Amino acid sequence: MNCPKTLRNGPCGGVREDGHCEVLPEMRCVWLKAYERSVSMPLLPRAWREEFNHLRPPVDNQLAGDSSWVNFATKRDKQTPQGWAGA
Numbered sequence: 001m002n003c004p005k006t007l008r009n010g011p012c013g014g015v016r017e018d019g020h021c022e023v024l025p026e027m028r029c030v031w032l033k034a035y036e037r038s039v040s041m042p043l044l045p046r047a048w049r050e051e052f053n054h055l056r057p058p059v060d061n062q063l064a065g066d067s068s069w070v071n072f073a074t075k076r077d078k079q080t081p082q083g084w085a086g087a
Contacts, residue, residue, distance in 0.1 A: 002030045006059040 004023040005012050014022035015029045057080040063071055071077040 006061070 003012075004021060004027070005014070012022075015032055016022055016025065019028055019032050021027045021029050060080070063076070066076075068077070
C-alpha cells in the first residue's frame with residue numbers, strides 16, 4: 001500500500017505519461033511498476049498475473065479509528081466507499 005491515493009490495486013488513471021504519480025510527481029507509479037514486473041516474470045503463475053484485472057475498492061478512510069473487529073462483525077469492512085462503481 002505505497003500508493004499515495006491508498007488504492008489497493010490498479011493505477012488510478014492519474015498516471016503521468018512518463019509513468020510517475022500525479023500526486024507525487026517524483027515517485028514512479030507503484031502499480032505501473034508492479035504490472036511491468038509481473039509480465040516480465042516468467043515463473044509467476046498466470047493466475048497471479050491476471051489479478052491486475054480484478055480491481056478491489058479503494059481503502060475507505062471513513063473507517064479510520066473504528067474497531068476492525070466491529071467492522072468485520074457487522075460486515076462494514078465489505079461495504080465499498082460511496083461513489084465506487086468498480087467491480
